[in-house]
Amino acid sequence: MTLRVGVIGGGQLARMMIVPALELGLEIKVLAEAEGSSAALAATQVGDYTKLETVAEFAKTVDVITFDHEHVPLAILESLEAAGVSVQPPSRALAFAQNKLQMRRRLHELGLPMPVWAEIQTEDDLQEFLNANGGVCVLKTPIGGYDGKGVRIIRSVADAQDWLEPPALARVGGTLLAEEKVGFIREVAQLSARTPSGEFKTWPLVQTTQTNGVCAEVISPAPGANDETISHAAEIARAVAEGVGVTGVLAVEMFETPNGRLLINELAMRPHNSGHFSIEGSVTSQFEQHLRAVLDLPLGSTETRAKWSVMVNLLGVNDRNDFVSGFASILAAHPEAKVHTYGKGARAGRKMGHVTVVSDSLDFATDEANATAQALLQG
Numbered sequence: 001m002t003l004r005v006g007v008i009g010g011g012q013l014a015r016m017m018i019v020p021a022l023e024l025g026l027e028i029k030v031l032a033e034a035e036g037s038s039a040a041l042a043a044t045q046v047g048d049y050t051k052l053e054t055v056a057e058f059a060k061t062v063d064v065i066t067f068d069h070e071h072v073p074l075a076i077l078e079s080l081e082a083a084g085v086s087v088q089p090p091s092r093a094l095a096f097a098q099n100k101l102q103m104r105r106r107l108h109e110l111g112l113p114m115p116v117w118a119e120i121q122t123e124d125d126l127q128e129f130l131n132a133n134g135g136v137c138v139l140k141t142p143i144g145g146y147d148g149k150g151v152r153i154i155r156s157v158a159d160a161q162d163w164l165e166p167p168a169l170a171r172v173g174g175t176l177l178a179e180e181k182v183g184f185i186r187e188v189a190q191l192s193a194r195t196p197s198g199e200f201k202t203w204p205l206v207q208t209t210q211t212n213g214v215c216a217e218v219i220s221p222a223p224g225a226n227d228e229t230i231s232h233a234a235e236i237a238r239a240v241a242e243g244v245g246v247t248g249v250l251a252v253e254m255f256e257t258p259n260g261r262l263l264i265n266e267l268a269m270r271p272h273n274s275g276h277f278s279i280e281g282s283v284t285s286q287f288e289q290h291l292r293a294v295l296d297l298p299l300g301s302t303e304t305r306a307k308w309s310v311m312v313n314l315l316g317v318n319d320r321n322d323f324v325s326g327f328a329s330i331l332a333a334h335p336e337a338k339v340h341t342y343g344k345g346a347r348a349g350r351k352m353g354h355v356t357v358v359s360d361s362l363d364f365a366t367d368e369a370n371a372t373a374q375a376l377l378q379g
């Protein structure tokens with residue numbers, strides 16, 4: 001009997017699950033928000049994931065429900081679970097990926113390392129936090145943010161006026177999250193996967209570079225990371241996965257500080273941009289692993305296939321990026337580059353695709369991945 005996976009959300013993460021699903025002989029179905037989604041090549045149904053009826057009907061056609069994004073209302077997932085549907089990751093875990101404040105509270109209970117943080121409801125709360133943290137902080141909306149949207153550096157209460165106004169505040173749940181502005185030496189991410197039965201595996205710790213809050217480049221493994229940091233990051237990921245009850249792929253974004261500490265920034269409970277390198281760089285990609293994990297199948301090896309993998313995002317420069325002009329000559333000039341495009345409409349700053357180069361030379365992988373991405377974006 002064919003195992004059937006239902007993915008809610010038709011973005012590039014769902015799209016990239018299609019290939020390993022075909023390879024493993026699984027059936028993959030997508031509940032997309034609109035026609036012509038990035039994942040439209042899978043059996044796709046268009047529907048509203050905020051409507052219980054729609055999601056429940058979709059769930060009847062598959063063996064497990066999983067996600068391309070974390071925005072499905074918890075109440076819907078809870079009622080599916082109550083009806084016996086396998087939802088992976090389960091709603092009780094996903095709650096902490098949906099809401100950055102709840103995540104901070106839970107990580108605090110688990111005793112895991114984080115930036116200094118506070119809950120902000122009023123101008124006075126914010127002023128007090130600024131005073132206690134050198135006059136600067138990072139303010140975040142707890143829900144609905146992504147790719148740097150909903151994250152702002154604040155130096156005075158005035159910088160946050162629009163977010164503190166009652167209607168705006170109510171839209172994000174009534175409370176904002178303030179964090180110390182961490183003077184990190186770099187950002188890293190620990191990708192892992194866990195099955196409902198409890199099998200757990202990590203990939204190498206990677207270095208991520210964000211530009212304007214959006215992931216731009218990922219290097220696997222994080223260059224120069226010492227053994228202690230590497231094993232600490234893996235321990236943090238395991239503590240989160242087990243403590244929160246995550247199943248499927250989990251990404252833990254962290255800051256590495258000058259004194260060698262790791263502080264958790266945020267969690268994603270699905271395949272993540274920091275793991276795209278694994279398609280070519282690992283024996284088992286994050287997309288294949290996610291499918292295995294949510295179906296409670298044994299996990300595949302996460303050994304690397306080459307010493308280095310470098311992944312560069314194709315972030316739209318304008319609304320004309322179609323990757324058609326010059327495509328053949330770019331591929332001819334960069335035969336080592338693995339080019340992925342997501343079939344999305346072009347828009348400045350949008351994640352349109354990525355390029356990965358694996359090599360035993362970090363310089364070669366970095367140069368080739370960046371040169372190919374530049375060429376593709378300039379067309």
Ligand SMILES: Nc1ncnc2c1ncn2[C@@H]1O[C@H](COP(=O)(O)OP(=O)(O)O)[C@@H](O)[C@H]1O
Pocket residue numbers: 115138140145146147148149151179180181182183187210213214253265266
């Ligand atoms: N407390 C912080 N200190 C310093 N930089 C931060 C902090 N929080 C976030 N950032 C920067 O902003 C980026 C986006 O923030 P994040 O909370 O990960 O939002 P998103 O949900 O948009 O990914 C981070 O990758 C990091 O570069």
Ligand SMILES: [Mg+2]
Pocket residue numbers: 253266
């Ligand atoms: Mg982030």
